[in-house]
Amino acid sequence: MDILVSGLLLGGTYALVAMGLNLQYGVARIMNLASGEMLVLGALAAFWLFTAAQLSPVLTMIMVAPLAFIGNWLIYQLLLRPLVRRAKNQGQLEVDSILATFGMSFALVGIMVAIHGEYFTYSYLANPFEILGTTVALNRFVAFVVAVIIGVALVLWLNFTRPGTAVRAVSVNTEAAKLVGINVPRMSALSFALGGAVTAAGGTLISTFITLDASVGVIFTMKALIIVIMGGVGDMRGSIIAALLLGLVETAVATLIDPGLTLVSAYLIFLGILLFRPQGLFGKRTT
Amino acid sequence: MNRREVIARLSTGLAAITTASLLSFSALAADTIKIGAVAPKTGPLAGGATVSQWPNIELWAKEVNDRGGLKLKDGQKMVEIIEYDDKTNPGEHIKAAQRLATQDKVDFIIAPYGTGFNVAAAPIYAKYGYPQIAVTSISDQIGELTGRYPGLFFTLGSTTDFVQGVVNVLSGLREKGDIGNKVAMVNVADAFGIELAEVARPLFTEAGFEIVYDKSYPLGTPDLSPIIKGAKATNPDAFVAWSYPPDTFGLTEQAVIEDFQVKAFYTAVATAFPAYGGKFGSKINNVLGAGGTNPDDPKIADYRKRHKEVTGKEPDYWASANTYAALEVLAQAIEGVGEADREKVTQYIKDNSFDTVMGELKFEGQNSRKYWTVGQWQDGVFRGVDAVNIDGAAPVRLKEGWN
Amino acid sequence: MTGNGWKEIGLAAGLVVLAALVPLATDGYWLSIAVTAMMYIALATAWTLFSGPTHYISLATGAFFGIGGYLVATGMSDYDISFWVMAAVAPFVAVVLAALVGAATLRLSGIYFVIFTLGLAEMIRGLVSWVQNNFLGSRGLYVLTDFTEAHIYWMLLAIAAVVYLIGWLIERSRLGFAMKIIGNDEGVAKHLGINTAAAKVALFMVTGYFTALVGVVIAPRYSYIEPNLVFSPELSFLVVIMALLGGTQRLWGPIVGVIPFTLIWETISVSFPNATTFYLGLSFLLIVYFIPNGFVGLIEKLVKRRHG
Numbered sequence: 001m002d003i004l005v006s007g008l009l010l011g012g013t014y015a016l017v018a019m020g021l022n023l024q025y026g027v028a029r030i031m032n033l034a035s036g037e038m039l040v041l042g043a044l045a046a047f048w049l050f051t052a053a054q055l056s057p058v059l060t061m062i063m064v065a066p067l068a069f070i071g072n073w074l075i076y077q078l079l080l081r082p083l084v085r086r087a088k089n090q091g092q093l094e095v096d097s098i099l100a101t102f103g104m105s106f107a108l109v110g111i112m113v114a115i116h117g118e119y120f121t122y123s124y125l126a127n128p129f130e131i132l133g134t135t136v137a138l139n140r141f142v143a144f145v146v147a148v149i150i151g152v153a154l155v156l157w158l159n160f161t162r163p164g165t166a167v168r169a170v171s172v173n174t175e176a177a178k179l180v181g182i183n184v185p186r187m188s189a190l191s192f193a194l195g196g197a198v199t200a201a202g203g204t205l206i207s208t209f210i211t212l213d214a215s216v217g218v219i220f221t222m223k224a225l226i227i228v229i230m231g232g233v234g235d236m237r238g239s240i241i242a243a244l245l246l247g248l249v250e251t252a253v254a255t256l257i258d259p260g261l262t263l264v265s266a267y268l269i270f271l272g273i274l275l276f277r278p279q280g281l282f283g284k285r286t287t
Numbered sequence: 288m289n290r291r292e293v294i295a296r297l298s299t300g301l302a303a304i305t306t307a308s309l310l311s312f313s314a315l316a317a318d319t320i321k322i323g324a325v326a327p328k329t330g331p332l333a334g335g336a337t338v339s340q341w342p343n344i345e346l347w348a349k350e351v352n353d354r355g356g357l358k359l360k361d362g363q364k365m366v367e368i369i370e371y372d373d374k375t376n377p378g379e380h381i382k383a384a385q386r387l388a389t390q391d392k393v394d395f396i397i398a399p400y401g402t403g404f405n406v407a408a409a410p411i412y413a414k415y416g417y418p419q420i421a422v423t424s425i426s427d428q429i430g431e432l433t434g435r436y437p438g439l440f441f442t443l444g445s446t447t448d449f450v451q452g453v454v455n456v457l458s459g460l461r462e463k464g465d466i467g468n469k470v471a472m473v474n475v476a477d478a479f480g481i482e483l484a485e486v487a488r489p490l491f492t493e494a495g496f497e498i499v500y501d502k503s504y505p506l507g508t509p510d511l512s513p514i515i516k517g518a519k520a521t522n523p524d525a526f527v528a529w530s531y532p533p534d535t536f537g538l539t540e541q542a543v544i545e546d547f548q549v550k551a552f553y554t555a556v557a558t559a560f561p562a563y564g565g566k567f568g569s570k571i572n573n574v575l576g577a578g579g580t581n582p583d584d585p586k587i588a589d590y591r592k593r594h595k596e597v598t599g600k601e602p603d604y605w606a607s608a609n610t611y612a613a614l615e616v617l618a619q620a621i622e623g624v625g626e627a628d629r630e631k632v633t634q635y636i637k638d639n640s641f642d643t644v645m646g647e648l649k650f651e652g653q654n655s656r657k658y659w660t661v662g663q664w665q666d667g668v669f670r671g672v673d674a675v676n677i678d679g680a681a682p683v684r685l686k687e688g689w690n
Numbered sequence: 691m692t693g694n695g696w697k698e699i700g701l702a703a704g705l706v707v708l709a710a711l712v713p714l715a716t717d718g719y720w721l722s723i724a725v726t727a728m729m730y731i732a733l734a735t736a737w738t739l740f741s742g743p744t745h746y747i748s749l750a751t752g753a754f755f756g757i758g759g760y761l762v763a764t765g766m767s768d769y770d771i772s773f774w775v776m777a778a779v780a781p782f783v784a785v786v787l788a789a790l791v792g793a794a795t796l797r798l799s800g801i802y803f804v805i806f807t808l809g810l811a812e813m814i815r816g817l818v819s820w821v822q823n824n825f826l827g828s829r830g831l832y833v834l835t836d837f838t839e840a841h842i843y844w845m846l847l848a849i850a851a852v853v854y855l856i857g858w859l860i861e862r863s864r865l866g867f868a869m870k871i872i873g874n875d876e877g878v879a880k881h882l883g884i885n886t887a888a889a890k891v892a893l894f895m896v897t898g899y900f901t902a903l904v905g906v907v908i909a910p911r912y913s914y915i916e917p918n919l920v921f922s923p924e925l926s927f928l929v930v931i932m933a934l935l936g937g938t939q940r941l942w943g944p945i946v947g948v949i950p951f952t953l954i955w956e957t958i959s960v961s962f963p964n965a966t967t968f969y970l971g972l973s974f975l976l977i978v979y980f981i982p983n984g985f986v987g988l989i990e991k992l993v994k995r996r997h998g
Contacts, residue, residue: 002516006512010509010510013509013510025801031801079975082979083978083979091745094747094800094801095934096978096982098930098934099934099935099974099977100975100979102927102974103970103971103972103974103977104971104975105971106970106971107971108971109329109967109968110968110969110971113329113968114964114968117328117333117334118334118338118562119334119536121536121562121563121565121566123540123567123568126540126543128543128545128546135544135545136512136544137512137540137544140510209540210509210537211532211533211536211537212533213333213533214333215329215331215333215334215375216331216533218923218924222808222923225805226805226808229801229805229806233801247510250510251510251513254504254510254513254514255513255517258503258824259473259502259503259504259508259511259514260476260503260820260823260824261816261820262504262505262816263505263508263812263813263815264505264813264816264820267809267812267816268813270806270809271806271810274802278797278798278802279802328964328966329966329967331918369963371959371960374967375919376924377911377912377913377914378725378908378911378912381722381911382719382722382726382956383959385718385719385721386719386722386960388719389718389719390719402914403913403914403919406832406913406914407912407913407914409913410838410913426830427829428829428830428832431832431834432834435834446829446830476819476822477916477917478830478914478915478916478917481822481827481828482828482829485827485829486829503819503820503824505816505820506819506917506918
């Protein structure tokens with residue numbers, strides 16, 4: 001039971017890390033290497049407002065999300081759109097977006113270091129919380145609840161609304177989406193911005209229980225990439241399930257075998273899944 | 288950190304990005320002593336260097352210049368600091384140190400931050416004859432390294448001393464009958480953590496302790512709750528974690544959450560950071576950690592006050608004072624020689640003793656054995672409770688709950 | 691064999707000789723830049739050997755490099771084995787790994803392959819640290835040798851030259867022909883009866899061998915090995931970035947990518963010591979927008995303009 005609860009909570013954290021990137025890569029086709037920095041930026045905002053104004057990170061999250069949405073929309077329109085337009089094929093776009101977002105990640109790290117070069121550490125809701133007989137940290141539980149809300153909202157939006165369906169159509173086949181009259185550039189910008197907002201919001205919550213610093217983003221980028229790929233590109237359910245799976249496996253291994261092997265087991269699962277399903281858990285076979 | 292401070296820092300931060308460049312282009316004063324400094328401003332070690340290394344350089348340079356500079360044979364000379372960011376990357380560090388030596392032609396270089404960087408840079412210091420007064424470098428290879436590099440000095444001790452301090456503290460508690468024999472030990476599975484655990488196993492066993500839990504966790508583990516749960520299940524008397532900054536915070540937070548009742552709770556690097564006390568407040572009263580200081584010592588108290596005034600932040604309760612002391616040694620040696628002659632200054636450091644915030648420092652075999660090994664948070668201050676060759680250790684208290 | 695090919699290798703040989711003279715001209719700062727540049731040239735050329743023709747972007751550089759550096763450090767520091775023995779052994783461990791990975795990833799394509807290799811490096815770092823922590827123990831991984839920067843530079847240059855030569859030979863062999871077809875259309879390659887699997891794995895093993903060898907040679911330069919610094923994801927990314935900046939369609943692409951990259955990097959580090967990372971980021975962005983096809987594209991355009 002311990003394992004199940006702690007594992008699910010950790011999985012929720014991972015979902016917060018990965019859902020945004022899923023939208024950005026799956027729909028807008030931008031392999032965003034600055035995703036981790038966007039997360040840390042959210043964390044910095046939470047830390048900063050908490051220490052300066054005792055503002056609850058949950059409130060910060062509500063403020064950060066729209067700001068991040070606007071910021072990422074601008075990033076897409078101003079910096080990435082020219083690359084999309086220029087690219088002759090998916091491969092070219094992949095190369096360009098790797099280079100550009102890697103540059104952005106450096107620039108963001110530079111800005112954050114200048115604002116606060118030390119660890120972002122503070123205490124918020126670091127209290128024990130009893131759930132199904134297991135003691136967990138309240139801040140982790142809050143993050144999990146928000147992850148569930150965001151996850152469910154995204155899945156519902158993608159499946160049951162017009163814009164959501166349009167976004168999915170772009171994700172499945174850009175060309176066909178264009179033919180049926182979907183405004184592909186607009187949908188791509190929307191997904192990229194939404195993805196950035198989700199990631200930054202996740203960062204504000206994660207900062208309540210993990211000590212971050214300005215340079216730590218790359219670790220989250222890697223985790224996010226792995227989860228998105230494991231779940232299958234462009235499939236929100238896949239990412240969420242992959243995140244939960246990873247959380248459960250890591251916690252089970254740490255508890256039952258050896259905490260030293262959590263990282264190894266997580267990657268083993270990832271590699272194993274790719275070996276048997278090269279397109280990820282829910283990915284579609286590309287031709 | 289209050290609001291005004293935060294806003295000030297935000298604006299200075301952003302301004303720094305635009306103006307930092309201008310500073311480095313500004314004309315160099317002709318008659319200065321040029322001092323180079325390379326340490327991380329970004330990357331995994333930046334969080335630590337921003338607390339223990341950079342502010343002390345700033346403080347030291349300002350104080351030296353405020354009193355008119357270093358007194359040399361041909362008059363007083365101001366010091367001028369040339370800084371580079373090594374991005375926590377040894378290759379970058381080597382390039383920057385080479386640049387300081389051969390392009391900027393600095394007179395002296397402040398030793399790097401971190402064991403690995405001190406070892407990686409040592410050949411460059413040796414090649415150009417710079418004295419290297421290493422602080423944040425803890426190693427069991429001091430003998431071999433000083434034999435190889437005649438200008439390399441150590442000031443923060445060996446790995447064995449570092450671990451022995453913890454064994455001493457726990458043995459002391461056991462002798463008083465306060466704790467039993469059972470120790471739960473965890474370590475971060477990275478260079479320093481692995482080394483400390485390896486050194487600790489035989490030392491604990493020899494001292495008659497039983498290690499009931501001995502596990503590692505990878506660097507950057509996001510959820511440390513299974514470790515605290517696992518350690519708790521073995522019902523130990525003492526908990527020892529050879530940890531790095533992010534996990535020092537993480538393990539402590541989980542211990543609070545799990546209400547992990549041990550009589551002695553120790554975490555390693557970053558326990559001495561003011562941010563640690565700031566984060567946990569009274570909950571971490573009587574937590575043990577690496578380092579320590581004696582805030583009642585008038586010299587230390589004065590140093591802490593000046594540090595706060597000049598840099599706007601508190602020094603840590605461990606390596607900060609040693610870092611500052613190493614800079615004092617450098618300044619006194621340069622003044623003692625009276626000129627920027629590196630060979631003579633190195634020899635001067637070997638032959639003399641120095642009056643610093645850490646008391647009188649003297650190098651034997653290029654190693655100054657005067658440092659705190661274990662500290663304890665006692666009523667909002669992280670006091671040294673075990674040291675090598677320093678008096679004034681506070682009595683060790685027992686951890687009583689997490690309130 | 692075309693005349694162009696011979697001209698290319700002749701030019702390369704001349705450059706190697708010139709490059710070998712660098713330590714005689716400078717032994718300080720410029721040499722340390724040259725060492726760093728040479729490390730990236732060797733790594734990026736080895737990377738291009740596999741990823742150039744196949745279009746498979748590999749982020750396994752950190753894994754192979756780490757194996758090289760880490761094994762040397764463990765061997766020397768915990769078992770008193772000489773540097774040269776470890777230098778001979780370590781790259782073969784990487785080759786075995788490359789063979790396994792190559793075989794395992796045959797079904798993966800595009801982004802799935804990229805992230806697989808990224809995960810691989812992280813997994814190996816975790817595994818290696820765990821094994822060392824629990825079974826081998828360590829009192830710090832020191833790699834203390836008497837090598838100077840010049841020695842390290844020459845060793846790296848030799849590696850880079852050999853990699854280049856191998857690449858040049860491969861381009862002119864059946865294997866190289868096969869790789870080009872695979873890169874253009876794997877289906878066509880299979881129809882032509884090319885054993886795509888064997889060709890890919892073989893090339894990946896070559897890349898693995900030399901990447902690990904670079905890690906071996908760099909270990910004495912770092913002197914103190916920390917797993918998270920040698921199994922560095924940042925290194926994997928940087929190598930890809932440099933190769934892409936150069937252009938991966940030519941074997942010499944990485945070289946013309948690395949050199950300007952290193953110089954820009956250095957200029958920024960020196961000019962903006964307090965905001966290096968920020969300006970590096972900006973410069974990457976500028977390069978992407980204004981030099982769209984890498985330096986190879988730029989050079990070829992200039993050459994074409996002059997001839998046309």
